[in-house]
Amino acid sequence: MPDAELTEHDPDWSATRRGVIRDAIGVGVATGAYGLSFGAISTASGLSVLQTCVLSLVLFSGGSQFALAGVVGAGGAPMTGASTALLLGVRNGFYGVRLSRLLELRGWRRPLAAQLVIDESTAMAVVRTSKPAARLAFWSTGVSVFVLWNLATVIGAFAAQLLRDPRTLGFDAAAPAAFLALMAPRLRSREPRVVAAVAAVVALVSVPFVATGVPVLFAAAVAVIAGCLAKLPLASADDETLAGASEIDEVDA
Amino acid sequence: MWPAVLVASVGCYLIKLVGLSLPKSIIGNRRVMHVAELLPVALLTALIATQTFTSGQRLTLDARAAGLLAAIVAVRLKAPFLVVVAVACAVAALVRVVT
Numbered sequence A: 001m002p003d004a005e006l007t008e009h010d011p012d013w014s015a016t017r018r019g020v021i022r023d024a025i026g027v028g029v030a031t032g033a034y035g036l037s038f039g040a041i042s043t044a045s046g047l048s049v050l051q052t053c054v055l056s057l058v059l060f061s062g063g064s065q066f067a068l069a070g071v072v073g074a075g076g077a078p079m080t081g082a083s084t085a086l087l088l089g090v091r092n093g094f095y096g097v098r099l100s101r102l103l104e105l106r107g108w109r110r111p112l113a114a115q116l117v118i119d120e121s122t123a124m125a126v127v128r129t130s131k132p133a134a135r136l137a138f139w140s141t142g143v144s145v146f147v148l149w150n151l152a153t154v155i156g157a158f159a160a161q162l163l164r165d166p167r168t169l170g171f172d173a174a175a176p177a178a179f180l181a182l183m184a185p186r187l188r189s190r191e192p193r194v195v196a197a198v199a200a201v202v203a204l205v206s207v208p209f210v211a212t213g214v215p216v217l218f219a220a221a222v223a224v225i226a227g228c229l230a231k232l233p234l235a236s237a238d239d240e241t242l243a244g245a246s247e248i249d250e251v252d253a
Numbered sequence B: 001m002w003p004a005v006l007v008a009s010v011g012c013y014l015i016k017l018v019g020l021s022l023p024k025s026i027i028g029n030r031r032v033m034h035v036a037e038l039l040p041v042a043l044l045t046a047l048i049a050t051q052t053f054t055s056g057q058r059l060t061l062d063a064r065a066a067g068l069l070a071a072i073v074a075v076r077l078k079a080p081f082l083v084v085v086a087v088a089c090a091v092a093a094l095v096r097v098v099t
Helices: A013-044 A049-059 A062-073 A078-103 A109-115 A119-126 A131-161 A171-186 A190-206 A214-229 A237-246 B002-021 B030-053 B063-076 B081-098
Strands: none
Touching (some): A013 A049, A013 A062, A013 A131, A013 A171, A013 B081, A062 A078, A062 A171, A078 A109, A078 A119, A109 A131, A119 A131, A171 B030, A171 B081, A190 A214, A190 B030, A214 B030, B030 B063
16 A cells, blocks of 8 residues: 555645545445345244344344344244354454555544445545545545445335235235345456355255255355365465455445 | 344444454454355355245245246346346245245
8 A cells, every 4th residue: 555645735636526426425425325124034934024124223234234133034043143243344354454444543533434444435545546545445435335324224014014815916026136235246256156155055955954054054154164275376465455346246235 | 022133233243343443464364354245145145945845844845946946047147236126026926826
C-alpha cells in the first residue's frame, strides 16, 4: 500500500470523496434489495419478525443470515443453523485482519467498526489507493449497507407475513437461488468448482443418515481438507493482500 | 429459536471484532486464508443441494429443482440478485400449478 496520503487540502480529494460516497450509496441500495428477500425468507422459514430483525441488526452478514433461516426452514435444529452461520461468518474475521492496517482504529471506534466488517465494506475499502479514501469507503459503505439492509429486512419480513402459504409462490426455491447468486462470483477458477461439486455430493449422500442441517457441516470439512491439500503459489506479502482483495465480491453480504 | 439467533448473532460479531483486533501475523497464515476462502463455496453449495433436493431426511426431486435450474440460467445471463431469486420462485410456483 503506497502511503500517498490524500488530505482535505488535496485538489483531488473532493472528487475522490464524492466518488466514494456515490459508490457507497449504490452498493447500499443494491444490498437493500437483497435484504427484502432475507426478511421474506426468514419469516417464511418460521422465525418471528423480531428474530429476523435481530439477525439483521446484530449478526449483520447476509450469507450467515440466509444460512440460519435456510437450515431452520428446511426443518433443521436451530443450533445447527447457528453453526452454519458461524462457519460462514469466519471470513469476516479475515477481512478484519486485512482492514485493521488500513483503518488504524483506536478506542470506541473499533467495536463500532467491527459491526460493519462485511464483504461490501471490505471490497470497497481495499481497492482504494490511499488510506483516507479507504477509511471513507469502509465507513460510508458500511453505514449505507447497514441502514438499507435493516430497513429492507423489516419491509420484507412484514410483507411475507401477509402470505398464507409461501410455497404457492415458490418461496421455498428462493433460498437456494439466493445462495447460488451469492456463490457464482467465487466459481471463476477450477479449485472452487471442484470443492463445490464434492461438497454438494458429500452433503446429499449424508442426508439420509444424519440430522437435518448436519450435512452442510460435513461440507465445511471438505473445504478444510481441500484447503490443506492445495498447493499454494509462492507470493510475497504484498501480492497476498492484493490477491485476497480481488477475491472479495460486491454481490455477497 | 432465540438461543440460536443470539448465539449466531453475538458469535458472528465477535468473529469480526477478533479479526480487527489481532495482529496480521497471527492469522495471516496463507494456508488458513486459503481454507477461509474455500469455506463459503463449500457451505453455500451444500445449502443449495440440500435445500433443493431433500425433504427432511429424504432425497426428493420436485418443483424446487426447476426453480434452481431457472436460477442457474439467470445467473449465467448475469441477472441482478433479486431477478435471480424472483425467477426461481416464479418457475417453482408455475411447475407446482402445472403438475
